[in-house]
Amino acid sequence: MQRIAACVVLAGASAASAQIPPPQNVLQLSASGTVEVQQDLLTMTLSTTRDGPDAATIQGQLKIALESALAEARKNAEAGQLEVRIGNFSLAPRYTRDGKISGWAGYAEMVLEGRDFPRITQVAGRVTTLTVGNVGFALSREQRAKVEAEAQTLAINAFKHKADELAKGFGFGGYTLREVSVNANSGDPIRPRMMAAQAKSMASDSAVPIEAGKTSVVVNVSGSVQLK
Numbered sequence: 001m002q003r004i005a006a007c008v009v010l011a012g013a014s015a016a017s018a019q020i021p022p023p024q025n026v027l028q029l030s031a032s033g034t035v036e037v038q039q040d041l042l043t044m045t046l047s048t049t050r051d052g053p054d055a056a057t058i059q060g061q062l063k064i065a066l067e068s069a070l071a072e073a074r075k076n077a078e079a080g081q082l083e084v085r086i087g088n089f090s091l092a093p094r095y096t097r098d099g100k101i102s103g104w105a106g107y108a109e110m111v112l113e114g115r116d117f118p119r120i121t122q123v124a125g126r127v128t129t130l131t132v133g134n135v136g137f138a139l140s141r142e143q144r145a146k147v148e149a150e151a152q153t154l155a156i157n158a159f160k161h162k163a164d165e166l167a168k169g170f171g172f173g174g175y176t177l178r179e180v181s182v183n184a185n186s187g188d189p190i191r192p193r194m195m196a197a198q199a200k201s202m203a204s205d206s207a208v209p210i211e212a213g214k215t216s217v218v219v220n221v222s223g224s225v226q227l228k
Helices: 002-012 055-074 117-126 141-169
Strands: 026-038 041-052 083-095 101-114 131-138 175-186 214-227
Touching: 026 141, 041 055, 041 083, 041 117, 055 083, 055 101, 055 117, 101 117, 141 175, 141 214
Parallel strands: none
Antiparallel strands: 026 214, 041 101, 041 131, 083 101, 175 214
């Protein structure tokens, strides 16, 4: 709100500001805070394909496979811990060289997502009509908010410490804050994010093996201070 009000005042006084000398003893600087954290959100995609001459038959086979998988997964569904949803579902023609339809290829997938890793991997192991196609890890909304707050505190303290040191280094007694911006982002995973086995090569009641990694959350603080 303060920055918006300042912009309005400057816009209204643009003619007079042409005669105002540029600000003196203004220092631009930036600082960052980084927190490494274990990824706590697992997304597992299970899929299947069908191929044949008749589109309706392929669609029916995909529907049966998907409904069976959904029925098994929904037995253990719980908000935040294991959420189940349908992913991509497609049916496309295959063509001969002269442009005629020679058959149909279908694809269907189910997505399991949540924070309860053991429950998700056990469900994936019990599903027999789909196979594991992709495994990914991330931060849940709650974990991200918590870690960003920690990284933000680190970044702000680093900014203030740097501003204070530089002010003293240039022979000033202190500083006042002129403007500042805060931006958060996630770094790349620090170690491999996935280790998944093909579900079809495992016993139907075996959990799919996975290994979560860590990621870094970085908050950058940049702005200007008035030395005084």
